[in-house]
Amino acid sequence: MSDLGRVLRLDARRTALLVAVPVLTLVGTAAALPALRPSAAYWDNTVVALVNAVRFLGPVAAALAAWAAVRERPLDYLRDLTARSPATGVLFDLLLLSSAALVSYAAIAGLAAAVTLARDGAGHPQPLGVAAGATALVLHVVVGYLTGRVVPHRATAPLAFGATAMWAALRIPGVSWWSLLPPAAFPRIDLFTAMRPRVFADQVGWTAGLTAALILGYVLWATRRYLLVLPLAAALAATGVATLGLHDSGSAAVRAAPAEPVCRRWPLVVCVHPALRDALPRLTAEAVPLAARLNGTPGAFTAVRQRPGWAPVEVAGGTAFVHLDEDLSPGYAARAVRQISHALRAPGLCTAGSPGGYRALVDAWLLGDDLPAIDDTGAARRFASLSERGRRAWLRRHFTEYRNCALGPDDFRPSRPKKHRAPEMSRRALDRT
Template identity: 55%
Template structure:
């Protein structure tokens, strides 16, 4: 009878395992692939995609485990004939179902690793991130299976999926520490930040402790043995400890992570986060014309460096610090060049120049001998368009626009070197658009090619 029971149990489990492994693998691969940041191979974001996939994989795994438990309800009488503990069969089932879920999760992880390594990856993979996701998935399997063991009805599987899905959906990335409880909801990791290993460790401990609590509670309920109370209390205490640590993390799973930049040295030195090194050619091509036009002015720069968003965009001592989107969405190089151009303006001086005669009244501005703010803005937009290589905007002073547009590139650069202070302070006027030709430096008189004879001298005339 024991052998017959073993065969029947294996037959009952085989269908669940054959369905669970490919189904979880397929769902997980699609979810992870869609969660990856396009064009960026950052290991921290790969781990985030893997952890976030558990929010969808978990409810599916819990439903499959509950379905397997309900399906095996007809074999309970065979277990009752066995001299083993009544909890043994359930524990063996849990072991097999958890192994199937972990196998699917390992396959998803392998695909993710290969996909990341095929690109120019940056950072380092954190094994704790993989463990945090796997432990959360096992917790769902255990919770779904034991729920169906306690209430072995066909509707239990649907109820388990609904409850676990609601648990996973009630999270918003970065909203509160509650979102860090497995299955955690994490946001994309921005450059110059990384996942905090402490949070990943706490998530792993929390999931394993809650899993142990559920298993021990079920064993104690089935066997009626008081000895289970000691490890049960220990598991509960460990879960409470992990919860307190997650709560103290202020809901953030990322922290500052210093990294070495990836650079391109010619014709400008352009440096970005290593995960965004694919942007180097486009950024160099976009920033070089602006750097050329600003050469010889106080705003000239010879290198462009990406910095965290906590630092301001600025052009200081030949270095332009900029921000770059981690997604590298279309037009990112144009936005970076505009950041540099906008950083050239002096905010205080531009604010003061908006009211040269008292306020925004153009008549008051003219009475004070200044240029109306709207007209100064038009002149500034005319120069901005040239600096950015864009089409000149239509302005009310067409004569000045025609004059400026007729100058050569070198003449415009020479003009900007002379009028850069007024451009920076947003105080350009029509009178500033006069081309000043710098005379060539005086040359010393050449010596006579013929040697002078004795007693002869140069004519002083």
């Protein structure tokens, strides 16, 4: 027992563990942060950032594990002093290295969760997604370490890094089911959508089954205990079932996820996805002038609601439905309001634009832009001379022409007062004359 304790204490003081934790934490943080920079704090994207980070973190973990295996191989003679199985030291090494990798992963996950919580993240955390990234990382550790045990050479660590990096590089987000195999490559999850939990469950099953198969295969090779064939076959079967599940998921890895919007109700009702609640003040400020100018016309609206990207932009029933930039990049509110102006065009009549630029003149006023120069300088001058109230009255009279892109020079001419005819003389008066 004293020899066993000495060997265990020696294993626990290895410098590989001291190097692995900070290196993996730095690499994983650098890989996850770019996906967390956009303004929208969405839990599904936080999980996706963690899973995608393993594509960069995994090869480094595999290289460190292979380096540890090669570096500590000369100490195997100390383990031979004990009555332990030849596989015991390998299993203990894998436990220590996997623990170090998981400590780093936990630190990265904690940082990502803190960033999302600080921005009032919408949606719900997915523990299965976190588990999928963790098991994929452990798989890289096992692959790297066992490669170092089987091929104890100085070039093994770079070889493990290169092989696992190439395996990760084969994944292109959102192209095929192949990208779902760990380490998975997910595209950014759009708002109003979410990852299917089954995808993460299949990934956990795939990595757990393959990891168990590799460990059992090595122990079988080292100890010649053929009773391990049955659990080895079960592990391979689990990996195969999970592969079929990921293949069936394919492009259906993402599903629609309705979200209860957050709203601001004065002076307009403005509702957005809860992840974009910071957009409410700016979007309201941009939409109010347009709503005031359209008041009294068939295009009037009293509410603005954000829609998913696949739903059309339109103005219907007094509500303007718009799309918003998920990263809330500069000018996002002005672009959303411009969508409302474009939605007021008649689909079949405005395909070729407005002749003469008359509609552009009105659009600029509706959106608060400077009036553009058009060929008909007289029409532009007369429209510019109207007061705000006069322009609104003008738009109520000519909204149909505006909507149908049929505005012309006659619509900008001053209206002539109607001539009042003298009342007809009565027949009796006519007879008198």
